[in-house]
């Protein structure tokens with residue numbers, strides 16, 4: 001039976017589609033092309049096992065059309081990122097909550113197993129000083145609108161677990177931490193494509209705040225392999241897993257690395273958060289996953305460190321610049 005990827009024309013979804021086609025699956029993609037794009041999946045249309053339905057997870061008839069031939073669903077469609085929820089809170093909350101509810105309801109109808117993509121944002125604003133986030137940690141959200149995104153994804157997690165507990169729908173939840181790779185758009189603030197494009201154009205590299213905030217970046221190929229294994233491994237239903245890389249780096253160090261690796265003459269500039277995101281923005285100072293649970297469940301080990309990830313993203317962005325040049 002086939003596999004459905006909602007949001008399959010997005011950055012992670014398109015890599016997942018590629019990986020599933022490579023292992024011989026029949027793949028259906030449902031995407032409304034809001035933040036995803038046909039460009040991300042052009043190369044897949046030649047494959048007779050690839051099918052595309054343009055539509056939203058909010059549109060039940062499209063969802064049914066795409067899910068009917070499938071028995072596994074990777075639910076990646078969402079209004080992504082903090083910037084978007086600040087600009088369009090209603091649209092974000094509706095897509096993330098009602099969209100997931102639709103996916104769960106229709107999956108139950110067709111007897112599908114579902115993988116729900118959640119986010120490290122759900123860990124909220126709990127202050128960490130070198131301590132990694134574990135799946136059992138408390139969630140502390142603020143009242144500023146930015147936290148609506150985290151709240152909508154947290155609600156998706158509870159909904160999914162309730163469907164498993166009360167209706168027996170097999171669901172696994174993945175909390176994704178800062179996934180990176182080719183095709184990631186900098187349009188929604190994502191730091192690595194932003195820094196790399198700035199460096200290649202010899203424009204200022206914009207570090208927000210003091211640059212001491214810490215993240216860890218995961219190669220999209222590692223993320224995708226983890227998602228497939230979470231779907232395929234029996235006995236993980238109803239569980240939540242961190243999916244990421246656990247190597248920490250400050251954003252300032254990241255800027256210096258990108259500058260050095262691109263031989264750029266860019267200056268590194270520090271932009272106050274207020275200027276970058278508007279008034280009242282709260283950043284997360286330290287966000288790194290504990291991946292013990294994932295390692296134990298599926299034998300997960302990230303394959304690429306930050307230097308190799310940057311090398312690949314730089315190569316991709318360089319080739320994009322050549323294609324885009326007049």
Ligand code: UDP
Pocket residue numbers: 178188189190191192194195206207208209213215251283284
């Ligand atoms: N950031 C930055 N410059 C940029 C874009 C982002 O300094 O041009 C910072 C951002 O404030 C955050 C970190 O880089 O502290 C990671 O941002 P991103 O949006 O990629 O992911 P987040 O971890 O915030 O979801």
